[in-house]
Amino acid sequence: MKKVKLILPVLVATCLLQSCGNNQPKEDIAAKPEVTTGNLADAITPLKPVIITDTVEFDTDDPAIWLHPTDKAQSLIIGTDKETGGGIYAFDLNGKIVKKLTGLQRPNNIDIAYGLSLNSKPTDIAVFTERKANKIRIVSLPDLAFIDNGGIEIFKGEKGEGFNEGMGIALYTSPDKKIYAIVGRKNGPADGYLWQYELDGKAGTVTANVVRKFGKYSAKKEIEAIAVDNENGFVYYSDEQSGIRKYYADPAKGNEELAFFGTTGFTDDHEGISIYKTGDSTGYILVSNQQDNSFMVYPREGSGNIHQHNLITKIQMSTIESDGSDVTNISLNNQFPNGLFVAMSNGKVFHYYDWRDLEKRILKK
Template sequence: MKPVTLSRQFIFRFATVLSASLLGSACAMLDPESRSDSARMTLGAGTPVAASGETPAVGTGRRDAADDPEIWADLADPTRGLILGTDKQAGLYVYDLAGQQLQFLAEGRLNNVDLRSGFPAEGRAQILIGASNRSAGGVSFFLADPAAPGAPMVRRWGFSATTVSEPYGFCLGRRGESFVAVMVGVDGDVSQYGVTEGAVGPVLVQERSFAVGSQSEGCVVDDAKGILYVAEEAKGIWRYSLDPATGSTRTLLAGAPSAMLAPDVEGLGLLREEDKTWLIASSQGDSAFAVWRVDGAEPAYAGRFSVVAGAGADAVTGTDGLAALGGAVGVFPEGLVVVQDDADTPGETASTLRSRQNFKLVDWRTVKLALGL
């Protein structure tokens, strides 16, 4: 039998096909959350507002990882405070109010984070922190002691399983003296729970469940008005009463797609300043943020802004989660907004490949000036 001789051209073609096949198989095995769902996102379409600072990029390099922030500041001493940020591939980051990292807690795939002060645990009022945990299928809870000197250290407190399709969105609230946790499943199924301290950690008691309709994530509770806002990514923002007796009754605050919101509709945050309350929503599809005043009988639309480069930080695109806190917060005398940035990339353009991600800090005064609030 004569030996078979393969041409260089055949070998090259075979290697190319094999490589493409292996690459395709590897890509198919990748968790879709490993890639940004806002790749090559449009740069900001709202009124420009300059960034005031930023955190370091999260440690999960070259993956879609940073997701949702939250802010705490000491009312008695607003120079004391924390910014929390989830890495949805790895855990929870804790930063100071200038964005410098203080802690990292490796808790698995934490998606959304929220907090409430004044939670009674271990014999004193503490900061209750909760985050949706996609690895374990429930809520990871943490505590921080506001009376501790310096920046309070965040520590693990416990875990509670939930009944939604897959833990995705999460928010905390207060109804009178009671604390409430809301878990939004990736399929748009929502469960609301009462949160109390048990013998060895947190206890959740389910109060109600309802369906939003399709994939949803962002949520926020207005404690003062007893309202729960939920973002249905392709449809808009819904208002529910926090009272579980109201079931699934709701009203549409703003639809999408519209002049206000370009899907996906993502993070939601509330900012209170004196007698005014503002709802801020991430319009991910055009890298903008829509604002409503919501302390009145009906919401009043106030405009849209986008975060452009400033203070050494690059522009913000494709935001998932956001947080806002009014009043003095560190060096921000009237309030702070923190938003996830899909690409921590200096000089990025509309064609920039998204990789590293972080959180940007925005002075609320610049937003008010830009929108004439």
């Protein structure tokens, strides 16, 4: 979770070391730019966004990208405004607010899935945690209409302080098209910190059933950032001030921790996670190094072993203390031909980046 105080990025020389979704429709393989030799300026100069969005009322936290089914230029960024009285906002690709839902009880993180069967009609959805209401909320897309009959109570029966305050969330779509919400919270036990819910819309409103409780927790701070790799079937989450943990997303595959990486190199908090796909199983995992105003980049396919994720590089960003991010490799328009990376920044805004600019930094490592 970001600090409230606004700070400016500090430009420091950094040694870049190389070791020796979002839930959305299957993405096209994006073309890679020519590899060139990097220099120190790339390491210390923050990458500039193409667009900075309109401001929200209180405090941006987490974005998700919704891809329009027929006209990708009409795709939306759905982001949360994290405060009591806050809400969720829909931004167009120019960063302009086109719709919002406000008056909510501290909405936190958000994710998107496609084609939930709602009264037998395939419906795109956004699901977010409403922290102070102890609920998850579901809206249809792109209209932002509630379809959850007032919300779904989460972490029922939990008694510890913060144990039922939902924070992080990610949606997993299984090969048989079931949609699950994997939910984190402000505080919880050392094991079984995450609860996974199967979503059901057959009756015309969405309900949810708990299918498993899993995931280790260091108790150093909290777990807010969660991301699912639908194609590979993995879920990643940031155990703040500790590292990134990896599990199977399919509850039938068990609760074994598959990897624990990113345990060094972070200034303070591990935060937002997003996954850029360059192929069926290849690409990059990007994790916010929050107080350093940078993103750490790891190989999606692993470093020789699919469950070993060694650092590729670090990218200095213009975002300030970024909590959340999302990325797509789908060509959206002329500004984002190889996809868009969106990240929250202090100042009540989200930043849009041309993926080509990030990939140049990655390939210049």
